[in-house]
Amino acid sequence: MNIALLGFGTVGRAFYELALGRGDLRVTTVLSRRARPELRCTVTDRFEDILRDRSIDTVVEVMGGLEPAYGYLCEAMRAGKHIVTANKQLMCAHYDELLTLAQECGVSLRCTAAAGGGIPWLTSLSRAARLDELTAVGGILNGTTNYMLSAMTASGTDYTTCLREAQALGYAEADPTADVEGYDARRKLVLSANLAFGVSVREEEIPCFGISSVDAADFAAWREMGRVCKLFVRAERHDGRISAFVCPTLFPTASPVAQTNGTGNLVTLRGARFGELSFSGAGAGGYPTGSSVLSDCVDIAEGCPSFYVTRHEPKPIDNSAAVSRFYLRTGDGGTCTGPITVAEAFARIERARGEQVFLARLEEE
Numbered sequence: 001m002n003i004a005l006l007g008f009g010t011v012g013r014a015f016y017e018l019a020l021g022r023g024d025l026r027v028t029t030v031l032s033r034r035a036r037p038e039l040r041c042t043v044t045d046r047f048e049d050i051l052r053d054r055s056i057d058t059v060v061e062v063m064g065g066l067e068p069a070y071g072y073l074c075e076a077m078r079a080g081k082h083i084v085t086a087n088k089q090l091m092c093a094h095y096d097e098l099l100t101l102a103q104e105c106g107v108s109l110r111c112t113a114a115a116g117g118g119i120p121w122l123t124s125l126s127r128a129a130r131l132d133e134l135t136a137v138g139g140i141l142n143g144t145t146n147y148m149l150s151a152m153t154a155s156g157t158d159y160t161t162c163l164r165e166a167q168a169l170g171y172a173e174a175d176p177t178a179d180v181e182g183y184d185a186r187r188k189l190v191l192s193a194n195l196a197f198g199v200s201v202r203e204e205e206i207p208c209f210g211i212s213s214v215d216a217a218d219f220a221a222w223r224e225m226g227r228v229c230k231l232f233v234r235a236e237r238h239d240g241r242i243s244a245f246v247c248p249t250l251f252p253t254a255s256p257v258a259q260t261n262g263t264g265n266l267v268t269l270r271g272a273r274f275g276e277l278s279f280s281g282a283g284a285g286g287y288p289t290g291s292s293v294l295s296d297c298v299d300i301a302e303g304c305p306s307f308y309v310t311r312h313e314p315k316p317i318d319n320s321a322a323v324s325r326f327y328l329r330t331g332d333g334g335t336c337t338g339p340i341t342v343a344e345a346f347a348r349i350e351r352a353r354g355e356q357v358f359l360a361r362l363e364e365e
């Protein structure tokens with residue numbers, strides 16, 4: 001397999017190093033906007049060179065962003081090249097188009113690194129979906145917020161200090177919005193739900209509440225309750241309807257999810273017959289993520305099918321039947337509700353907009 005690598009940042013560099021010296025695949029060209037004298041392969045800033053090079057059979061995209069990545073991947077597929085990408089933003093925004101094009105062009109498309117970083121989550125999910133009817137997926141899929149919530153729980157550090165620490169350690173970006181507001185986790189949920197249920201759901205339909213308004217009084221209340229807060233994603237299938245949401249969630253202190261600390265991820269799928277399976281590990285970082293990219297390349301070299309699943313039926317999100325108890329903090333302090341639907345919980349938060357509010361779901365014990 002001859003690979004063109006688009007992007008040479010955290011993931012691209014790690015993937016390049018992991019691929020060095022392998023007999024089954026090699027990076028022959030790197031697309032880079034700057035000179036890379038340290039590289040032994042061809043370096044170009046012109047994507048046309050890669051398109052025209054018939055010896056390149058696979059394009060690995062680790063640039064990030066929507067454009068030019070989307071245009072490049074479409075052109076590469078039309079030229080008969082397989083695609084591996086770590087780009088969750090792109091996969092969510094153009095899921096249907098990319099799958100359809102891969103099928104039409106008879107090429108493979110893989111994005112295992114886009115959800116769960118180094119955890120073989122999407123491959124395990126698609127494998128499980130071929131064996132059983134999956135009824136739920138959920139988990140901690142954002143390392144930045146898990147690091148911050150773990151630190152706030154353990155040491156009582158305030159939100160702003162924790163965020164600065166996460167930025168200094170390279171866990172949070174200069175603009176942390178996508179992480180702390182839950183948008184990054186939501187994109188990973190979209191990909192997880194799509195593969196689990198053979199559907200195509202829209203990112204913007206999934207209600208999302210992040211952690212940016214959490215305060216010390218919340219942590220004190222949760223300690224009293226014997227609970228630990230995690231930013232959790234969840235999607236379920238009931239009678240053909242798909243519920244999905246991103247919400248801080250309160251777990252009993254001794255539960256495995258509550259014990260997942262630092263930047264770690266933990267994801268779980270539920271099959272109608274085989275029950276729950278959980279996976280944990282590094283959800284980000286150069287080598288873990290680069291390893292997932294490499295495993296996708298190896299799968300393609302070994303002749304895997306076009307995409308993980310063949311179905312991608314468009315489905316609306318319907319949270320009117322998913323019921324839970326919630327911790328709701330408005331100007332009057334925090335209270336726990338009785339069982340209400342997820343749709344109602346998010347509607348209450350919407351009505352209280354403008355106040356300092358926080359919402360967290362209570363996981364049943």
Ligand SMILES: NC(=O)c1ccc[n+]([C@@H]2O[C@H](COP(=O)([O-])OP(=O)(O)OC[C@H]3O[C@@H](n4cnc5c(N)ncnc54)[C@H](OP(=O)(O)O)[C@@H]3O)[C@@H](O)[C@H]2O)c1
Binds near residue numbers: 064088283
């Ligand atoms: N980092 C992680 O742990 C992780 C985990 C899972 C998934 N991902 C995904 O992996 C992708 C890459 O992430 P990253 O952390 O490696 O990003 P990064 O460190 O910012 O690297 C991005 C690289 O792409 C290059 N690039 C951007 N636009 C380009 C263009 N138009 N033409 C040529 N090169 C271009 C950048 O070049 P310059 O240096 O010239 O700007 C840089 O080398 C993203 O989609 C991200 O969501 C990352």
